[in-house]
Amino acid sequence: MDVPLLPILPGLYVHRYVDRPLLELQTLRSWILTCRSFVASGRRALYRSPSKQTGLYLSRDKAYNLLQTLKQHPNLQGSVRELTHLASSVSTFVRSPCGPYSSAIHRSIAPFEWQSEMLRLCTQVTRATVALTDTDQALEVARLLMAGRAVQNIICRFVEPKVNNEHAIVRALARGLGGTTMPRLDSISLQLTKHVHATTKRPHYVTRKLSVDVSAACLLSVVAYLPKGIAGLRSLEIRLGRNMRGLDFTPLMKALATNYITHFDLRSSSLGVISGYDGSPEDYADAVQGPAVPLAFFGTFKHLRKLELRSCSAMDVARLSLLADSSGATLTHLDLRQTFWGDLTARDLDSAEGHPRPSGFEERVMQVLDRMPRLKYVALGVWPFVVDSDCRCGLRKWAAARGLKLEVEGCYPEDEDGQGWYSDEYDDDDDYLYDGYGHVWGSIY
Known part of the structure; x- marks a missing residue:
């Protein structure tokens, strides 16, 4: 059957889970090879995003074959909607230039010229990752x-x-x-x-x-x-590096003085854990990492619907209150996951009236959140309490009464064996690392 098809990479299983989109594409490819009636509609799906079949980057052979296929079959050019592998492929070609014994096909792939030719052919692309080298x-x-x-x-x-x-x-x-x-x-x-x-x-x-x-x-x-x-x-996302502290937010605040941003996302790669703090509440203050967003910054936005501050530090009720003053009327999503609070101790979370009443600190937080009537989801970051022995019932009952989805991260101190939440022990049978509940969270490789 004279149907140009991209080769699909082997290995549908990643970390013991099935890559279902790739499995579906492979199934579709098998149908096309066995039934001609699927060719017309099936090849449009196969060529919609070549990187889903070939991987995040191409070898020079695959890059050459893909380009030649598109040249020989102009009807396929309009099917391509995503070229998300261009930059990674160009970077790979640049880092690994052809040698004196490379094949003619390999030498025919000039990285940036190949990228330009792909863009010239695929005029209906809606999403592209491109490599840039000069003006x-x-x-x-x-x-x-x-x-x-x-x-x-x-x-x-x-x-x-x-x-x-x-x-x-x-x-x-x-x-x-x-x-x-x-x-x-x-x-x-x-x-x-x-x-x-x-x-x-x-x-x-x-x-x-x-x-x-x-x-x-x-x-x-x-x-x-x-x-x-x-x-x-309308949306601004900023990704910071590891341990970026003492940052000056003043120039950014001035540049955003008059904005209509509805989604702001700032996150740092400071923390290496998935959720919570792998330590005791007594060590909470010493574990704080990530940038401290200044108080005035929370008054910068007047139209926010979604705010994400991930892996930051020095959060407090005053910052939360200023956010309620500036965007409380419109905010629906507040995400502070992996963010630590400043000057917060385990004693502050103790209730004077005992369990399950909320503590004084929690009551102040609830009062501020009540000034955000449209809020549907809130993640309050990392607090100094032991997850296994403290359920924060008062806070959770308040959230349930409001119909609010609430997340609060806590601490995971070492157990009697000296193991915390993320240990270095693994199952000899599969070489995977497990968390406290037996869930896979990484590999030893």
Whole structure:
């Protein structure tokens, strides 16, 4: 049967769970190979997102075959909607150049030219992860993305940039997208590798959502990448690196002075645990990591519906109260998971009237949350109490009466065997690590 099909990678099982989307694609591919009536509709699904079948990056052989297939079968070009493997593939090709004994096929794949050719053929792409290296190349990539007027989500990665200014590359990308006259995109994502000082020369892109990863840069760099016309921005996500403390939020607050953001997401990679604190309540204060968001920052947003502050520190009732003053009328989702509270001790959580009455601290928190009438979900972060022996009944009953989904993380002190919540013991039969309830949370490899 003369049907071009992408090879599907073996290994449907990842961490003992079935990769169901890949399994479904493999089943569909099998049907196409056995029944011609499935070809027309099935190949559109197979080529919708090539990376789901070939993996997050391509070998040079697969990259060559994919490109040749699309050239030989123009009817498949319009089926491609996602090209999320471009940047990782280009990065792999750049890091592993062809040698003198490489095949002609391998030498025919010039990384950035291959990416441009893929974008030139697939004009109906709505989501693409692209590799950027200089201003001219970024300008070309942007124009190729906008050729079909279908792109909505752009994820940018910098691969060995030829100019020591990622900000200039992003500004060139914005010009290629159309600047202030471009249609508003759903999202633009940037993964920075260099520091950029705050500047008034912001990119002229128009997007509903902006994600900036400054794990390898600094918080100040975020200001330089905010769109010049910030009025259209509705969602801002910031990813911080490990142990970024003592950050200056003032430039960011000034840049967001007049905003209509409804979703703000700030999270740090400081904590290495999944949930709670792997230690005793007495050690709670010494375990605090992550950036401390200043009090004034909680009054920056007036239209928030969803706030996520993950793996931060120094949270307190005053910050929560200011948030209620600024966005309490609209907020529906508050996520403080893995965030520690400042000056909070186990004694503060003791109720004067005994179990199951809430403590004085909990009552103050409940009073503030009652000023958020639309709130449907709240995660209050990590508190200094032992999960197995303290259920926080008073707080949970209040949440149930309000119809509020509540999450509170606690502490997991060592048991008699000296093991905490996340131990290094594993089952010899499968080499997986387990938590306190026997759930798999990682591998020894």
